[in-house]
Amino acid sequence: MSRSPVDPVPLADDARCPCGTGEVLGSCCAPVLRGQRRAATAEALMRSRYTAFAVGDIDHVMASWHPSTRPLRSALEESLGEESRWLRLEVHRTEQGGPFDDDGVVEFTAHGKREGGRFRLHEVSRFTREDGVWRYLDGTVQRDGR
Numbered sequence: 001m002s003r004s005p006v007d008p009v010p011l012a013d014d015a016r017c018p019c020g021t022g023e024v025l026g027s028c029c030a031p032v033l034r035g036q037r038r039a040a041t042a043e044a045l046m047r048s049r050y051t052a053f054a055v056g057d058i059d060h061v062m063a064s065w066h067p068s069t070r071p072l073r074s075a076l077e078e079s080l081g082e083e084s085r086w087l088r089l090e091v092h093r094t095e096q097g098g099p100f101d102d103d104g105v106v107e108f109t110a111h112g113k114r115e116g117g118r119f120r121l122h123e124v125s126r127f128t129r130e131d132g133v134w135r136y137l138d139g140t141v142q143r144d145g146r
Ligand SMILES: [Zn+2]
Pocket: 017, 018, 019, 020, 021, 025, 028, 029, 030, 047, 048, 051
């Protein structure tokens, strides 16, 4: 099934959250995607962004991206429009990124599938918090194939 970024998959609160915490969407990423709750930590924001990518919620991907590094919506829609599906997220480590920090780092591997097979994205992402709001700043893709 293809997922169009302009037509997000409706979030069922009792479904298991794609981000892999083991919690249901309604008590994990869904309230963050809907703007009902702020992500308290950089890791929580990172997980909500993964979930947004997984369900095609381009509004949350944009809103959670720092304005200084945020791509154009059209470019993002184009990249999300490619036939790929996110399968699983592994968070390897975090640095700072807590409720009393202004910066945070999250290292993760996101596993996906597209025509031609499975792929993975291993990235060290940087986050920054302004006025209590965590946002994604940028990331460095790790090429060790982890
Ligand atoms: Zn989640």
